[in-house]
Amino acid sequence: MDLNKLANALIPDEAVKPLDYYETLYPERDLEKGAEVTRLAPSPTGFMHLGNLFVALANERIAHQSGGVFYLRIEDTDEKRKVEGAVEVIHSSLKYFGVEFDEGADLCGNYGPYYQRQRAEVYHAYAKELIKKGLAYPCFCSESDLEKTREYQTENKLLPGYYGEFAKCRDLSEEEIYANLAAGKPYVIRLRSQGDVEKKHPFRDVIKGEITVTENNQDVVILKSDGIPTYHFAHAIDDHFMRTTLVVRGEEWLSSLPIHIELFNVLGFKLPKYGHNCSIQKIDGETRRKLSKRKDPEASLTFYREEGYHPAAVRTYMMTLLNSNFEEWLLKNPEAPIEEFKFSMGKMGKSGALFDILKLNDIAKTHFAKLTAEEAFEFMKTWANEYGTSAQQAYFADREYLLKVLTLCMGIGGKQRRKDVICAKQALETISYFFDETFAPSGEYRFEKETVQKAIRSFAEKYSIADDNSAWFEKVKAVATELGFATDMKAYKADPSAFAGNVSDIAEILRVATTGLSNTPDLWTIMQILGEKRTLDRLNAAASA
């Protein structure tokens, strides 16, 4: 068969340039030895998964730590999954979590275009080359043809797929091919695989270590009927010409690694290094499974923004999952920027980690405990303007007042910072009682109504905003004594039945009366912040409720 003629019939010379052209257009990058070129290559589906941030972070760290390049390539070869504005979402959501690209889609760069649909020419040039060499061929099988062979294969417990004797179009005669073409039959271009599934080779994955790969024997599709490449072919071409040195991607790609190895080989390209990372999992009843976009809200990056998690906290959590020694390093260097941590591929986990929101919350709390009142204010304000209720947005009108509230609630200036702010949403919910619009009297007391009212009334009569903390507490104690509550905790513990209760019970009554909650920070300070009038109003309202 005249392969040149076939190649020209399928892909005319005018459509492509000689192969040398591409090699000079995309030259080797001029980087220091050891510098890694990595990438993130998502589909523009408009949905950003936690897993996207996870791999992005790994790739970003490796590139930047080694003095290399981290770029963004858009895998838009599947028309069905494409969503308008998706690339913008990729940039903005990753940027929010501190991941930025050096080059790529919608950015500058000499190795573009970075959208695969715009790179048709390169793919065609190399597909043509493979056809010329007899390493690729047109396949006219229809979906139902393929379906039939698959059925036959599963029935007979054979390896499914398009290979060997099942590769019907592999050895079509010249006449058949041209007749099909003349008839306008749709076709795809398939690789003529040279592999043998009986042959296995050791392979070094930078994350998994030594693994064995079986040779590929599938005549995989490299160009779909619309002339767009499949992932496999685009991956080989793009990562070669964008001069990627290290591909870190999800574990789900491990099984197609044999295809990629054969493709690089057949194209005469140097194989990049590979690292296949495990996916973040979630426990669902008894079983573990991947974090699911449909079932788990926390799978989406927008979840963390909507809840008001600080981006640095999420990034830190990702890092602890990414590199097992990160947490220890962070403990020793609490103030150091993440960039100083020596990220290592070898320290990436070999098995999938379970997503643990409790751990994230702890990290988030620790992180908030490092912010100043102003920083917390600004962060929460930004959050509230985007996701908060209008009442919450109004909290920010009186800066001085809110700053005081935050200072108290976050323990700023105290001996120790409180660690109970997880995210902006939760924080604003817990301070709602500082604002009349959102203050919700509860009326839930653990004592008789009469006792409660007496206690509140008696305290209200004595209260003065001028009291310092100890004078204030003396008054609480006085109320306790009046009502037969213990003021000496030791005495109370020795014989609780001798008292109606103890000071802390009185404090709780006052706390519920002024805040609606039984657990708040220091009550004296709360009253100082609320001011005398508002405090007395609330006490009086509670006393007569």
Next chain:
RNA sequence: GGCCCGUUGGUCAAGCGGUUAAGACACCACCCUCUCACGGUGGUAUCAUGGGUUCGAGUCCCGUACGGGUCACCA
């Protein structure tokens, strides 16, 4: 089902032939205390399993079980 990957406390995990098997989160107890927290002290709890190799195995080899991934003109 075939192929590939994995399995150390409830969770993330250190470990690289000899350790009392780190640490963090969670949990429990006690202390501090006007509440809740924060903090402090302590505690419960792990090498999936059966065989080898070895003076010695969480660490090396084989089998088994379990979990995950993948078998598209989707990435």
